[in-house]
Amino acid sequence: MSLKVYNSLTRQKEVFTPIHPPYVGMYVCGPTVSGESHLGHARPFITFDVLFRYLLNLGYQVRYVRNITDAGHFEEEGREAEDKISSKATLEKLEPMELVHKYTRLYQWAMEQFNNLSPSIEPTATGHIVEQIEMIKTILADGYAYEVNGSVYFDVEKYHQVFSQKGQPYGILSGRILEDQLESTRALDHQDEKRNKSDFALWKKAPPEHIMRWQSPWGEGFPGWHIECSAMSSKYLGKEFDIHGGGMDLQFPHHECEIAQSTVCNHVMPARYWLHNNMITINGKKMGKSYNNVIKLTELFSGNHPLLSQPYSPQTIRFFILQSHYRGTLDFSNEALQASEKALKRLWEAYQWLMKKEPIEPTGLADENLNQSIRTLVAEMEEFMNDDLNTAKVLANLFELTSHINSVKDGHLPAGAIGLDTFQLLQQHMKRFVEDIFGLQGEHTANNGKLDGVLQLLIEIRKAAKSKKDFVTSDKIRQELAQLGVLLKDEKDGGVSYQFE
């Protein structure tokens, strides 16, 4: 059975056939580094890391491009649009590139904590201004954009008229009907430079106070958000590549705009397979500033957020995300995370035991039913992965295998109950799925787990010192940790938590 993925473009599962096997080109929209990454960002990056790992495991040579948006992302498409990086830099009193550096490092650190493999290329928008300008020039020359007062806008209605006839209307990916949008948004504020509200900026004129600005044929300005992904994906993966991924929230307008821009420039639909992960909700609610429930990754790792009852390790979060299918919704709750923490520990302990165990010589004790069950569970795991990356079902099988392993480990079955061949098959596939494809690590093998252990030990020593009224020692521990940037906090219930500065 070959790998099938759900293609958002055709709205069905399709057999994955690369354009130039054994090479695979994959582009995933990366973060806007104007602030810290939060729980919602963890899902696409872990989901596509597992796809990257699986494709490598299947023997493909994958070029995985995940960009960093360090310019050009703005919420408002109105006349006064301001770049998110620019406005945040003003707020934090930092040079824009200082701000970008700070949050890029924090993001890359979090990706390492999750044990995500590094993408092959991590290009930045500011490093590709020239390529973006070139694309905009082509779009203008072909008549699908117009310039107003130093800004350039993509003409969505024109594109739609022409490309609908070629079977590629604007809205092809998201299923949105442009005519409906035009009807409801026809009345434009007379201040707006755009002809239609659905038009989007390719280039914005920089107002005098705007700190991020580049020279262009249209004067000093900065690029729109969507154009960077078109420019960078075609530069590194070619005009037509295999996979484009991202969160479902990017389908419209971001990916729709990418398709329009790239198709005008390159005369071909940029990617064959469009994959989108679903969102994470928090206790049943959408995550958002208005609900006051955005949990940053550093807060998750330290437990320092009102919605968290404890810290959660990056591995627990990774496991939690893989417990559901990437296209399904996933609801965060402390109970669910605690269950994931326990389950991961159980899986990891059995896995560690299995990997250290020498295969057993045949003893005539092999339990044929058990061996058959193991072989079936192992074979099914690949089928589940091939069925649109059903990590949830793979994990269910890993747990059945864990039960089998434990029955031998705990002495309920004799050591020879698993035959030699089956034992080796089991070791090989447990390693393949647990470590190579899922990228899981036990808490004690991840750095964060070690650090957590050391800090818990210091907290215990400090508690013991306090109970003996040895305040010199307890204060020394607190102060010296603070100097290292680790702040201890005495909780009301008598517990102690810590957070990193």
Ligand SMILES: [Zn+2]
């Ligand atoms: Zn993008």
